[in-house]
Amino acid sequence: MSHTLGIRQAQKxxxxxxxxxxxxRLLEEQSLSSxxxxxxxxxxxxxxxxxxxxxxxTADLGVALVEEALxxxxxxxxxxxxxxxxxxxxxxxxxELIARHVDAYPAHVxxxxxxxxxxxxxxREAIREQLxxxxxxxxxxxxxxxESAGWSDDDLLMLAGLYVDQMLSTASLFLExxxxxxxxRRRVERLATRQLRLIGIGRSHWRDGTT
Amino acid sequence: MSHTLGIRQAQKxxxxxxxxxxxxRLLEEQSLSSxxxxxxxxxxxxxxxxxxxxxxxTADLGVALVEEALxxxxxxxxxxxxxxxxxxxxxxxxxELIARHVDAYPAHVxxxxxxxxxxxxxxREAIREQLxxxxxxxxxxxxxxxESAGWSDDDLLMLAGLYVDQMLSTASLFLExxxxxxxxRRRVERLATRQLRLIGIGRSHWRDGTT
DNA sequence: CCATGCAGTTAACAACTGTTCTCCGTAAGG
DNA sequence: CCTTACGGAGAACAGTTGTTAACTGCATGG
Numbered sequence: 001m002s003h004t005l006g007i008r009q010a011q012k013x014x015x016x017x018x019x020x021x022x023x024x025r026l027l028e029e030q031s032l033s034s035x036x037x038x039x040x041x042x043x044x045x046x047x048x049x050x051x052x053x054x055x056x057x058t059a060d061l062g063v064a065l066v067e068e069a070l071x072x073x074x075x076x077x078x079x080x081x082x083x084x085x086x087x088x089x090x091x092x093x094x095x096e097l098i099a100r101h102v103d104a105y106p107a108h109v110x111x112x113x114x115x116x117x118x119x120x121x122x123x124r125e126a127i128r129e130q131l132x133x134x135x136x137x138x139x140x141x142x143x144x145x146x147e148s149a150g151w152s153d154d155d156l157l158m159l160a161g162l163y164v165d166q167m168l169s170t171a172s173l174f175l176e177x178x179x180x181x182x183x184x185r186r187r188v189e190r191l192a193t194r195q196l197r198l199i200g201i202g203r204s205h206w207r208d209g210t211t
Numbered sequence: 212m213s214h215t216l217g218i219r220q221a222q223k224x225x226x227x228x229x230x231x232x233x234x235x236r237l238l239e240e241q242s243l244s245s246x247x248x249x250x251x252x253x254x255x256x257x258x259x260x261x262x263x264x265x266x267x268x269t270a271d272l273g274v275a276l277v278e279e280a281l282x283x284x285x286x287x288x289x290x291x292x293x294x295x296x297x298x299x300x301x302x303x304x305x306x307e308l309i310a311r312h313v314d315a316y317p318a319h320v321x322x323x324x325x326x327x328x329x330x331x332x333x334x335r336e337a338i339r340e341q342l343x344x345x346x347x348x349x350x351x352x353x354x355x356x357x358e359s360a361g362w363s364d365d366d367l368l369m370l371a372g373l374y375v376d377q378m379l380s381t382a383s384l385f386l387e388x389x390x391x392x393x394x395x396r397r398r399v400e401r402l403a404t405r406q407l408r409l410i411g412i413g414r415s416h417w418r419d420g421t422t
Numbered sequence: 423c424c425a426t427g428c429a430g431t432t433a434a435c436a437a438c439t440g441t442t443c444t445c446c447g448t449a450a451g452g
Numbered sequence: 453c454c455t456t457a458c459g460g461a462g463a464a465c466a467g468t469t470g471t472t473a474a475c476t477g478c479a480t481g482g
Binding site: 027029030031032033034110113114116117118119155158159161162165166169172191194195198199200201202203205206208 | 238240241242243244245321324325327328329330366369370372373376377380383402405406409410411412413414416417419
């Protein structure tokens with residue numbers, strides 16, 4: 001349907017992306033609520049007023065960044081949580097996947113971790129929404145597992161929330177090891193693996209007390 | 212040893228505390244990295260230059276706020292994690308304790324959640340340090356429990372980290388229910404309780420596979 | 423009682439911010 | 453081909469920021 005999209009709109013999206021990229025880089029050392037619009041345009045090499053052609057405010061830009069950081073991540077979740085059925089293998093792959101994602105998009109991960117509880121309400125909301133989607137998707141995937149027999153929807157959501165929180169916590173830890181020795185990374189990898197394993201054990205004995 | 216501390220230093224600590232209080236209030240709607248020194252002094256009703264008599268910068272003030280928010284919390288941790296030996300009772304008390312703390316000091320909790328991954332490095336460091344202390348204290352307390360027989364120090368630290376993360380996550384959820392209907396608070400209470408219970412179950416079966 | 427030290431004030435600085443209005447060049451669409 | 457629409461530039465605005473300097477009043481310690 002979309003035919004090559006004229007040179008006009010192409011250039012527009014190009015500068016829009018440049019603004020997003022520059023903002024993301026600047027946000028590695030500050031929070032969104034202190035990011036100035038002039039600061040961003042200066043980094044791109046464009047007039048301050050050009051900013052308004054793309055975003056109403058820096059908060060608006062932040063919401064767009066949330067979409068960029070988390071929007072394309074949903075397919076990966078599904079395939080990972082329900083990959084193989086050997087427990088330890090699944091955990092190992094999940095941890096490796098997180099590690100690789102942090103390696104590939106450190107600025108995005110940092111942005112999400114920072115602004116999840118940050119000072120800009122619309123951005124917090126956008127992140128909360130995306131994470132709620134993740135949690136819902138994880139629950140759906142967990143429900144398919146035969147191990148979830150006898151689980152209430154509520155309990156599955158509880159477990160899914162635990163997994164999503166753990167995912168974020170692990171990503172944040174990997175972020176701190178980016179400029180640290182390889183040994184530190186290994187340590188975090190082992191820590192995250194064992195925490196996931198413990199949660200998995202709790203999961204498999206959850207219904208033990210019930211008839 | 213400290214004899215009533217002269218009227219001079221008393222007044223100084225009074226304005227210092229006023230600066231901290233004003234900053235904490237302003238930080239409910241923004242991040243530390245966007246908090247201006249003039250903004251704080253204006254809120255207190257004092258000249259901008261007076262700020263320098265107490266803090267070198269707003270980052271410095273932030274570190275002081277971390278101390279205020281977390282410094283006095285350590286004794287509470289110890290007594291809670293090792294209170295009664297009925298599992299469900301212990302969990303119930305822990306969740307209630309968190310809820311009450313969020314009720315009593317919402318701004319402090321918000322500040323910690325926000326700046327833990329925030330844009331000001333010295334503050335992140337200070338929070339990380341305090342949380343590491345918490346984790347260490349929880350581990351020490353867990354080690355006393357007979358249920359920890361056969362656990363390595365490393366595994367105990369892993370479990371303690373899980374508990375501390377869960378504590379923060381729960382506090383953050385309670386924060387969002389502050390202006391929400393009572394029903395929401397109940398929901399979070401139940402969620403946190405079941406998540407802690409699942410972790411507890413995982414804990415009690417952790418050593419099952421080992422000889 | 424008097425000299426010192428220090429919390430807080432006042433004034434001024436250059437630099438920066440978000441936003442508005444006016445303008446320009448040019449791709450797009452008839 | 454010619455008009456329109458639009459991405460971007462430029463200049464100017466009032467207001468804000470952090471930081472410096474020189475000051476004032478008063479509690480403090482000898």
